[in-house]
Amino acid sequence: MNDKSRLSESDICDKFIRPAIERAGWNGMDQIYREYPLRAGRVVVRGRKARRDASTVLRADYALFYKLNIPLAVVEAKDASHAVGAGMAQAINYAALLDVPFSFASNGDGFIFRDATLADGVLERYLTLDQFPSPAELWAKYCAWKGWTAEVRKVAEFDYAPAKTPRYYQLNAINRTVEAIAQGRQRALLVMATGTGKTYTAFQIIWRLWKSCAKKRILFLADRNILIDQTMVNDFRPFKGAMAKLSPNAKGVERVDAQGRVGVEDVTLAVNRTTKQVDTSYEIYLSLYQAVTGTSDESNIYKQFSPDFFDLIIVDECHRGSAAEDSSWREILSYFSSATQVGLTATPKETQDVSNSDYFGEPIYTYSLKQGIEDGYLAPYKVVRIDLDRDTFGWRPTEGMTDKLGNLIEDRVYTGADMNRRLVLERRDEVVAAKITEYLKATDREAKTIVFCEDIDHAARMRQALSNANADICQTQPRYVVQITGDNPEGKRELDNFIDPEKTYPVIATTSKLMSTGVDAQTCKLIVLDQNIKSMTLFKQIIGRGTRLREDLGKTWFTILDFKRATELFADKDFDGEPVQVYEPKGDEPVEPPEVADPGDPAGQPDAGEEGAGDPPTGTDPPLGPFGGGDDAPPRKYVIGGQVNVQVARERVQYLNADGKLVTESLRDYTRINLAKRFDSLDQFLQTWNSAERKAVLIDELERQGVFLDALADEVGKDLDPFDLLLHVAYDQPPLTRRERARRVKQRNVFTDYGPMARKVIDALLDKYADEGIATIEGQSVFNVQPFNQFGSATEIIKSFGGRPQYLQALNILERELYAPAHS
Incomplete structure (x- = not known):
């Protein structure tokens, strides 16, 4: 018999656990599934990059199925250094996900069997390796527990x-x-x-x-x-x-x-x-x-x-x-x-x-959407909220002012709720189009984008404004921007091309309600909200246009660009999916626009004439066209040209914390509060940092707890190490740049006892730290890139230190010197 204490968990599975299961009559081909995937791992957005959080990946060591895709039990394994039932908590969690009542834990000596059906009146019991129940035995218990007839x-x-x-x-x-x-x-x-x-x-x-x-x-x-x-x-x-x-x-x-x-x-x-x-x-x-x-x-x-x-x-x-x-x-x-x-x-x-x-x-x-994002089966998102001055503070016409068609404009204050419904500011369309284009130019100009407009007329104007804003492309590619609404057969014919990942054009689709549901836009990376949305149903459907993951095509997350403050619905108790981060206009707190009575609000209803419109809403304005309702009737909308200027009002940044709650403090105050919960003092922070075997692991942990390092770096505006960033923001310490820290270490001549090749490697590590940060030099692949790949193979580089333990010791000394106090 092998000495189990020397065996890995995988060896325990192969030599003891699986043979015991198979001896009980389980078929290894279609009843026993090793490393059965449950959660793919949440996609975490860092700046403009995304990766899967390995700590959130869940796989059951074994999932046991009675028949194809009808699960019955899970088995969680541990190596022999653990007690036989050490994996039971995990097994219970995995069983709950699979909706099954049977859980097993094992270290190779035997099994702890948890039977939530209580068929024998006992919840948990010990089983020897030869007492594992057969498929027929568990299935009979399962069916009796369910109360199923033949x-x-x-x-x-x-x-x-x-x-x-x-x-x-x-x-x-x-x-x-x-x-x-x-x-x-x-x-x-x-x-x-x-x-x-x-x-x-x-x-x-x-x-x-x-x-x-x-x-x-x-x-x-x-x-x-x-x-x-x-x-x-x-x-x-x-x-x-x-x-x-x-x-x-x-x-x-x-x-x-x-x-x-x-x-x-x-x-x-x-x-x-x-x-x-x-x-x-x-x-x-x-x-x-x-x-x-x-x-x-x-x-x-x-x-x-x-x-x-x-x-x-x-x-x-x-x-x-x-x-x-x-x-x-x-x-x-x-x-x-x-x-x-x-x-x-x-x-x-x-x-x-x-x-x-x-x-x-x-x-x-x-x-739910929240579960899908947590499991890693749906794309997370960030929100960019933009308040325009006329929407936020309102606009009132001067006495006797007329619109483009000569209509006398009713004298009152028009707010965000009126824009594109009662009032059309053409300059506003240009500003919105410019902000959308600015975002795409900064990220990916071929990123599929859906712009949700107030109505068909608004969608038509936005198509024109976006075409003008992207004239460099639209001059030769007129299908770069299209209008896809129910009254537009040419645009509707482009819908299949828009949702086809293999088709480049169209890139931007302007719509009203037609694309809010039933559109499988797998590679949509940008959702633009320029529509008054009061319906949670409609809001969830619109957000759903971007939630599909296509990692093979580079779609791992998406952005919501919100001009109408519709994303405030994220705070509603009925919405369960939190954004990764929320950018909001800077400056003073936004002014809440007053509620404006809006009889016949068709929010949540498809536009009349659009495919799938369903039953027409009652009490809405008659379909008189966008600009007029007859000789005596007031116009449905006042249209005003460029004489009324529109600007972005503010650029204040707001975020969601690790619990999905909107952070109301400033980013700096929130960071101080968050770190105070984790560390009792500056000394404890320094001790934790210096004692961390790998700094990158501690950085990941802090980010998972809601420390927004990328956003802090943008706000501080300096090329700082996360260590200096947190010292400066949370503890008011003077920061050093990475380059300054690297230069200090070189000046100390700490590594004079090392050989020429090792000193050359250390100098290169310091340069790499100055350029890219601590996570890069701690990474296993650092020796595969320049200049290290010119020094020889990774094995040869490590040998220059005397071996791997000696290299890791040198790296530890290097990090200790990097983060040593300035006066030392």
């Missing part, structure tokens, strides 16, 4: 489609929904943040219910054509042959195959183009809800089906249409009232008059 088991244990492996939260959403429906539940609601795979989740739910014959005819409803078409050729592709689209019109859908070849795939239609008759021989139908409803009976295609034809209906993005009792969606759901109905949404609608949970019931499963 009929329920037949559906609940049915295999997944052999597609990509679901993430843990998708497994939970799928399994809970299938279980609930198998048990007879007729209404179900799934709440999953945008970008977390709602359509793939819906596919697996349908697959398992359809293949198990629990449901035989299925209807999938959505409110965007692109959602239907892309769904049919992507996630729902395995249904081909049994699936059709309920529409008399369709076009081929561009699709990229596994080899990267682009082709056009036809979408099968279930409606005869000429007779408008429905072919009822298919089993799975997908439909744009507007395509099957209308004011006349012949437009209501769904009535060609008998009310009991469908036994399962999936409603995508159900927060908009289906929640209201008099909506077209609810009309369809009521007609097929005998069918099981599942709602999918990122933002459940809860108002005084409308509630999704009232119709579908409380969510079966919720996976």
